[in-house]
Amino acid sequence: xxxxxxxxxxxxxxxxxxxxxxxxxxxHGGMLDSRMWxxxxxxxxxxxxxxxxxxxxxxxxxxxKERFKxxxxxxxxxxxxxxxxxxxxxxxxxxxxxxxxxxxxxDLVDNLVLVATGLSAMTxxxxxxxxxxxxxxxxxxxxxxxxxxxxxxxxxxxxPRRAPSDVDQEVRRRxxxxxxxxxxxxxxxxxxLMDELRAIERTGELTPRTLxxxxxxxxxxxxxxxxxIAGEARDARKIVVPGVAHMINLEKPARFSRILLDxxxx
Numbered sequence: 001x002x003x004x005x006x007x008x009x010x011x012x013x014x015x016x017x018x019x020x021x022x023x024x025x026x027x028h029g030g031m032l033d034s035r036m037w038x039x040x041x042x043x044x045x046x047x048x049x050x051x052x053x054x055x056x057x058x059x060x061x062x063x064x065k066e067r068f069k070x071x072x073x074x075x076x077x078x079x080x081x082x083x084x085x086x087x088x089x090x091x092x093x094x095x096x097x098x099x100x101x102x103x104x105x106x107d108l109v110d111n112l113v114l115v116a117t118g119l120s121a122m123t124x125x126x127x128x129x130x131x132x133x134x135x136x137x138x139x140x141x142x143x144x145x146x147x148x149x150x151x152x153x154x155x156x157x158x159x160p161r162r163a164p165s166d167v168d169q170e171v172r173r174r175x176x177x178x179x180x181x182x183x184x185x186x187x188x189x190x191x192x193l194m195d196e197l198r199a200i201e202r203t204g205e206l207t208p209r210t211l212x213x214x215x216x217x218x219x220x221x222x223x224x225x226x227x228x229i230a231g232e233a234r235d236a237r238k239i240v241v242p243g244v245a246h247m248i249n250l251e252k253p254a255r256f257s258r259i260l261l262d263x264x265x266x
Contacts, residue, residue, distance in 0.1 A: 006053075006080040008073045014060035015053035015077060019045030022110065023086040024264065025074070026052040029116075029247075030093030030191065031152065032178045033059030036250060040089070043257035048264070051086075053077060055097065057190020058182050064193045071101040071197075078108065087111035087264060092156065092222075092246060096120050099199045102208055112210040113260060114229060116222050116246045119203070120196035126219040128160035149179050159245025161217045171250045200225075206233035211263045213256075215244035222246065 002017040024044055026037040034052040044050035054061040056073055074097060078086060087110045090098035095117025102109045124130055132155045139147035157175050158167050210233050214226035230238035239259060241248050249256040
């Protein structure tokens, strides 16, 4: 195992690398950090060079002070680690970064695995997410961090079709811990200062071999994006994972690892 820090423009990224073989880079969800990939690092390291890192404004990486591009940070990480190409696995906000990267540097991507992914410039339409976002803004305005974190958990862990009590409480606890640490350490800088593409309008330009996964209990916006990618990207297929919402790999780690390894081995 190797861990360290990579310098990027006006900041740095904390990363971990394990194993040998073709490189696979794991990109965590927004407001989470690279610890969400514990099971996948173990599953991958026997066959691949598995790399995970904290995006700027998350985890142990630096807090941005000016505008930046997550996908250019990923390019800097690959250059520092001397990776000419890699497969990218991104969940939610990590999928947004992976797609922006693949649109900008298509020749550097072997495979794309997009898990409950968002897309840059997407519009929120799901009534449940809109309602929770309003509650989140109200909690932030009054300085109520626990209530704000609960809104994020409701949106992106429980999902619109489950009560908190229906969800594995250890998954909820892990996400709550990561969300709280990200906000306490970095605020919302990993989002408010980032520049993105308009990938929602460009999915037909995606050329890498792509797998999109979506939970059947996730937001309708995320389900729609998965269908759009599967229908428009050049070489894409979709898998619907039953009984889960947004955090597919955390709720179904064995199932997710098997899907991931099978896809990468093809």
